[in-house]
Amino acid sequence: MKNLIIIGARGYGREVYNLAIQCDGYQKDYVIKGFLDDKLDALVGFDNYPEIISSVENYEIQENDVFICALGSVKWKKHYVELIQGKGGQFINLIHPTVIINSNVKIGNGLIVFMYSNISNDCEIGDYVTIQGFVAIGHDSKIGKWAHINAYSFMGGYAILEDEVCLNTRATVLPNVIIRKGATVGAASLVIKNVKENTTVFGVPAKRLEF
Known part of the structure; x- marks a missing residue:
């Protein structure tokens, strides 16, 4: 034990x-x-x-x-x-029993996955990824190491989150979109095109925020 x-x-x-x-x-x-x-x-x-x-x-x-x-x-x-x-x-790994993990999914180590999330077929999830409740991850998506995906977020098929990406609550990433390393997507944002490394985007559609 x-x-x-x-x-x-x-x-x-x-x-x-x-x-x-x-x-x-x-x-x-x-x-x-x-x-x-x-x-x-x-x-x-x-x-x-x-x-x-x-x-x-x-x-x-x-x-x-x-x-x-x-x-x-x-x-x-x-x-x-x-x-x-x-x-x-x-x-x-801590993965809630209500989580659905479909065929051919590859998962890493140190994962936290909360209730009622769905990881569709043929996805790859890296080490130390956090997936909050009610997240939907489309087929063939890839999530890099250290990423954090907050509740009710959605990733379309073939979307990619590189290492250290954060999706905040209810973020939506359209299919085939790539979010580069260290980027942050604001709450309730709709990402329709690729996001550059270490940038923050917000809005519908999501646009880069300058600080």
Whole structure:
């Protein structure tokens, strides 16, 4: 039996805890040991959660520990996953039992996939991707490492998200569109053409925002 440790004990960490206890592996493959967070009082006022054991930086990995990263920021997810990897830590996937994964889908490691999402046939999902609830991913789509796809988003067939892309809530990416590395798509946006690396787009149709 593995001991699952959740990186991050804030609001999203509490969501991932509830996902973990709903997944098929709970109490079969793993139990939940607790959280890692540098804000040691993050759970004050919240009942029925396991303890915050330590910060990520100070935690010493024990035998049978496995990890999942519950951070909504692509930047900080990558940072803390790499910290744990540097200590020899291993990550697992948490995929809600209502998720539909169709034929020939290739999935990576460290995935978080929430309820009622659909991953259509022949897709490729990279390591440490987060897919929130009610997301639809069309056939032959590719999602790169570290990507974060928020609730109710849609990707058409053959769409590509490169590494470290973030789709915010209800974003729509039309078929065959490529969103390059590190780009962000704003909430409720409609992406009809390719998006350049490390840019932010928003609107219907989505256009580049300048900061």
